[in-house]
Amino acid sequence: MASKFESSIQRGCDFIHDFSCSPCEENGFNTEAHHYCTQCTKYYCQNCVSKHDVLYQKHALFGRKDVKKWEAAPGAVDALESCGMHPGEALKLVCADHDQLCCHVCVAVDHRQCSKIHPIPDVAKGIHRNIEFQQIPKKIAELEKQFELMKEARMKNTTSLKKTRTAISDELKTIRKKINEILDKIEKATLQDLDGIIAKLEKNIKKDIKTCDQMTIELQNMIAAFQTKSKSSESKSYIAYRKSRDIISQANDHLHGISTIECYNVTFQANNLIEELLSSIKTFGAIEEQTVTIKQRKDPLSDPNHVFSVAEYKEYNVKMSDDKYPCNIHGVCEMPSGEFVIADGNNSKVKLLDKEYRVLDHCDVPGNPFDVCHIDGNEVAVCVNSELHFINASKGKLVTTRKLSFTHDSTAAAHHGGQLYISSGTALYVYTMSGQKVKMLYEGKSGERMVEKCAISNDGKTIYIINYFKHQLIKLDNNGNKLALLTDPDMRYPTGVHVTPAGHVFVCCELFNTVLQVDNDGKKKMTTVVRKEDGLNSLQDLFFSSRTSSLIVGGVKDTLLVIKLN
Template sequence: MASNFQSSIQRDFIHDFSCSPCGENGFNTEAHHYCSQCTEYYCQNCVSKHNGLYQKHAVLGRKDVNKWEAAPGVVDALESCGMHHGEALQLVCGDHDQLCCHVCIAVDHRQCSKIHPIPDVAKGIKRNIEFQRIPNKIAKLEKQFELMKEARMKNTTPLKKTRAAISDELKTIRKMINEILDKIEKTTLQDLDGMIAKLEKNINKDIETCNGMTVELQNMITAFQTKTKSSESKSYIAYRKSQNMISQANDHLRDISVIECYNVTFQANNLIEELLSSIKTFGAIEVQTGMTKQRKDPLSDPNHVFSVAEYKKYNVKMSDDKCQCVIQGVCEIPCGEFVITDTGNCKVKLLDKEYRVLDHWDVPGNPWDVCHIGGNEVAVCVCSKYADKEGLYFINSTKGKLVSTRKFTFSHRCIGAAHHGGQLYISSGTTLNVYTITGQKVLHQGKVNGTTVEKCAISNDGKTIYITNYDEHKLITLDNNGNKLALLTDPDMEKPTGVHVTPAGHVFVCSYNSGTVLQVDKDGKKKLATLAREENGMNGLSDLFFSSRTSSLIIGRQKDTLLAIKLI
């Protein structure tokens, strides 16, 4: 018993250098000698055996300890504890399969039962095949890192070329915008010059009239004074002609004095500034990595057909909501928060990543669609019986609060909106209108009566536009010039409302009457899958948005709950 206790004390004692042969036999003995040729440490007993076998080896004693492999009190980097620097690794915790120093044992592994000295578990390690393979594995890894470094160094040259090419492209875009602005300025100045020329012509005409009448009146007064000194007949003639002249002069004065002066004013087109200020960059800059072959990520694979992993519901009703929530629009902003429009309670609501209501903004009308503009800014379509309340309201999310910043008004209704490349796509219910810095154009015209153009979505490259035709149960696909590419109908698509396209080109459509969520091919020609039906709780669907962050479809409907469908 005493022997075991003494052995335990001996093993737990910490030495700056321990005897190597004793360590291999499970003993923790202080070393007093070091052989630089064997690179081993020896106690007094073991050094005599070493010297008997290797008489020509140079053995250093404690007086030359500074010439040993490590200086006194300094632990070799390989044997140093990563948690407690300067402490030597001397034990192994079998419970956690972890190398430990005595501080580790005292602090973190006090309750562990499988604590073993390293010399015990290290027996025979040099004969282990895996141990013998370590140098080759390290050499191979070192070679791979050298090759990787060379590849990375080579990569810097094409990156610089890419930077130069994109910079040239940006200059081309800037030049094009400058040309457009120059053209707008030229047209505006031409209109101004034409107007000024017309006004100057009117002014010169009035001046000529004044000059002409002044001369005639001077001649008349001279003639009148001369004739009145003659016979009464000549005086009468002078009187009558003077009367006519006075009447004519008064008529001219009355005509000229109607306009006291000409003032020209200028009303700037704020749409240009507002559109440009809403654009943060000339385009999206993305990193494309060349990767080794591996399983495709469904989010980046445009041909992937999704299936449903789970359905969840989240309550978005607020305590002061007087009516049932009617979620007409859903979108996500880069910070992971969601913005939804609640038409039932005339509110725009801000949700956190767990779909809890953080804040709301009271809308002066009925909010319908919502789309992301840039940063934490969204635009909300508002309909109202009061014309001055209708339009597109821009709202910022700042530190969990919603703040309205500006508003666009249109000559038509505004029930659906999308934004791409600095252009606004606005649905009126019967037309899809696109607004650019150069003005407005009608991209698509549906039937005048009813709702034949509800909502729209734009592909990531801006070349394809998807429109839901609510009344005629259709999904319409256009190119960016308004040419019709496809027309899709399906029994599972009755009264389609929301449409969304992911950056990879996956297209999703939800329908109000059929209570379905469909995945459609990127050409808009065929249904790929029916992801949810009315029996899954899909009823009264209004809008949907795919969150790449959670791989989930977030669906708004005429209920107090928001639906989240996890896709795989």
């Protein structure tokens, strides 16, 4: 035998009403209400309202034209009991299949097939004795307090952001002032050159004018003397003749010397390099959004001085069938997709590897690629002799798109903030993406391989370089000032340096085949991660994958060594 509840669902399931008749609903029927009684605080259909009127002739009723008064009436469904899906309908039921509160409309529309639907009064029995129910006010109060604290923190954050904006604005003004001072000096020097040339030419003009005046006077005196003496004795006339001839000759010489220069003039050829450099720079610096998250426990990947230990080693063969020589991996970088690009110096190839370090594709380069760095998106840059080759790695293929040429060797490359950092082996330069040299950031003082490789911190404020022959790791600021210098017995002939996004610093070395972890300050070795006995050979470069928490190490070997770190 079906329950009263089940029959009510069957008899009223096809109709959705904003207000249902209260007496009908109590008897298991879903009937649309047309009247509301403010004193009974109940809804009535046409049939039930007639019975109501017989019993309560003096009660005030609102019809459908006053339905807005129904919603505001004391008997209307309050916000707590109102169905979120069907406003105006009261929550009367619980669907245990979906663990969801329902009104009659919810059941009729969305829960026809559900078998475990119970009236709320049945489920709610004993709720006041439920410990979890009793703790609700406390939990709500705690959450309210947390939201108040969060609001207060956000308001303070707003104030701090305004202060940050002011501070950065002041820094921009300082930069602008320095640039203006530099431009003022350039302008002053140019004007000094101009004034010097103008003064020299004016001096020449004054000299010519003075010569013209002197010769005019002498010629006038001579013509007067000649006219007077020519009427005297022949001897005097002869003397006047001879002197006149000398003056005329002298005057012709002066006139010829002066007339060879039609006029003095000054031209100006603007140095377009200044405008080109300024035009290539879009902003005074990189402005980056930073989000400081609250962590329940310290995440080692976010602590720049967390000391890693080795979990396991694995080797992956990267030799191709047409490689003529053993692979010599000079450069490694990871793509956003999780694929890797490596530079094989011995075989003059750039190779694309999948996430399992299998070779997907390669492209040949005209020389030994000495380093590779990720630029943006699917683009990498590869150092080849005195050139930088840009290669697109997409859909499992490598395609060379363009190249830049330098007047020096290109042995290492890094990218940050829309600028390229290129090592020549002896110095570190900064270039625009179009190949315009911005400045020489740092220069070694004693021969080759003083700047073997370079790495830049995630915020762009710190640069690490390695000096191969002096066995040094050098830390610079972004103006090229030396901040720290590290030497260590395990760091012999360093060939690769890498900085993770969190600031962990790793260095690989060729002689002892060691990989060192260095503290973020660049002042001390924290640990020697691996040594020669681990099977490495003539290490050349390394890269830390935050995705897998692994060091990918390359050297003179046909395999990459992947070191999983704890």
